Amino acid sequence: MVATRIDGKAFAAKLRDRIAGQVAALKDEHGITPGLAVVLVGEDPASQVYVASKGKQTKAAGMNSYEHRLPDDASQAELLALIGRLNADPAVHGILVQLPLPKHIDEAEVINAIAVKKDVDGFTTANTGRLATGQKAMVPCTPLGCLMLLRDQLGDLSGKDAVVIGRSNIVGKPMAALLLADSATVTVAHSRTKDLSDVVRRADIVVAAVGRPQMVKGDWIKPGATVIDVGINRTDSGLVGDVDYDGVAAVAGAVTPVPGGVGPMTIACLLANTLTACCRANG
Ligand code: GUN
Numbered sequence: 001m002v003a004t005r006i007d008g009k010a011f012a013a014k015l016r017d018r019i020a021g022q023v024a025a026l027k028d029e030h031g032i033t034p035g036l037a038v039v040l041v042g043e044d045p046a047s048q049v050y051v052a053s054k055g056k057q058t059k060a061a062g063m064n065s066y067e068h069r070l071p072d073d074a075s076q077a078e079l080l081a082l083i084g085r086l087n088a089d090p091a092v093h094g095i096l097v098q099l100p101l102p103k104h105i106d107e108a109e110v111i112n113a114i115a116v117k118k119d120v121d122g123f124t125t126a127n128t129g130r131l132a133t134g135q136k137a138m139v140p141c142t143p144l145g146c147l148m149l150l151r152d153q154l155g156d157l158s159g160k161d162a163v164v165i166g167r168s169n170i171v172g173k174p175m176a177a178l179l180l181a182d183s184a185t186v187t188v189a190h191s192r193t194k195d196l197s198d199v200v201r202r203a204d205i206v207v208a209a210v211g212r213p214q215m216v217k218g219d220w221i222k223p224g225a226t227v228i229d230v231g232i233n234r235t236d237s238g239l240v241g242d243v244d245y246d247g248v249a250a251v252a253g254a255v256t257p258v259p260g261g262v263g264p265m266t267i268a269c270l271l272a273n274t275l276t277a278c279c280r281a282n283g
Contacts, residue, residue: 001223004254006149012264015148016061019271023062026278034278035064036094036120036270037086041079041105042072046234047098054096057267063274066092072102079105080113087115093281094120094274099170117280120273122174131177138273143175145265146207146228147182153226153254154205158183163200165189165216165242166209171230175207196220208242218247227255230262 026032036058040051051067058065068082079097086092095118101107108125116126122140130137139147150157162184166172172188179186189199191210197220200206208216209230221227231242241258249255256262 001251001253003227003249003252004153005249006153006226006228006254006256006261008145008149008256008261009259009264011149011152012145012268015265015268016057016271019268019275020061022275026275027062030282032278032282033062033064033091034093034274035066035091036096036274037066037068037089037092039068039070039079039082039086039095039097041070041074041098042102044100047100051098054267054270058271058274061271063271064091074102074105076105076109079110083110083113087113087118090281092118093278094118094270096121096270118277120270120277122273123169128169128174131174131181134181138277139178139269140170140174141269141273142171142209142230142262142266143178144269144273145262146171146175146230147178148269149228149256149262149265150205150226151182156182157205160184160204161187161202162205162207163187163189163203164207164209165196165200166207166211166230168209171207171209175209179205179207210242212242213240214242214244216243216248218244218249218251221248221251223251224253225251227252228262229256229258231258232263 038051055065055067086095095114111123119127119138122138127137162179164172164175167188167190176186176188200220205226207228213233213235229241229243233240
């Protein structure tokens with residue numbers, strides 16, 4: 001079997017087009033332009049690339065992009081004061097603080113300072129709690145993008161066996177909550193999981209989010225399974241995912257490539273969340 005290559009790039013482009021259409025209509029009919037503020041602390045090269053890309057795509061969708069760069073030694077108080085100003089600014093509908101933050105910053109305090117209705121990353125404790133308890137929540141962008149690709153590929157996820165590899169707050173935990181909300185049977189595997197390959201082999205759906213280059217091999221995969229690769233690992237041979245694409249594609253039913261799979265979905269979902277936050281703010 002040769003797996004279907006799930007084209008996240010094309011899916012994300014269509015989603016961005018739909019969002020741009022809605023943004024234009026919002027402007028024409030109500031004179032409102034959604035605004036996204038992105039806060040970057042320090043000089044982390046990967047974060048700089050992500051933030052530049054977010055700004056570019058925000059503007060391309062017709063939204064306002066506000067970029068705030070703070071030096072690596074910015075204090076907790078400075079960062080909290082900036083978030084306070086953005087919370088109070090009616091032109092800002094979404095706030096994203098790029099992670100990771102420098103070591104001296106209390107990340108949880110910073111994230112939870114973001115007004116819940118402007119939390120387009122869905123990282124505040126209020127939004128995570130809402131997601132975990134099945135209430136209306138702002139959903140973290142990467143797992144939301146994965147869920148869209150899974151639903152598009154498989155339709156109803158009810159009763160499917162899903163294994164999420166990785167338990168991060170950004171991907172693994174919210175991914176598990178979303179799959180559970182769609183009535184999948186969910187296992188969260190991580191670095192202490194015993195017999196990981198056996199656990200993965202039971203799954204109809206595999207979401208790999210561990211940050212280990214090409215860790216998931218073809219012989220871990222149940223024939224016909226759908227495999228979503230969240231990994232973005234920079235190696236000497238270029239950008240690779242957490243999945244050994246060629247090995248897995250020989251067994252799986254469908255698999256996302258890296259690049260061109262989950263990556264483009266993350267920013268498209270950020271734009272979708274910003275539009276949602278703007279619509280909610282304006283009734
Ligand atoms: N760093 C890596 N991924 C993300 C993300 O989705 N949001 C934020 N704020 N920081 C990140």
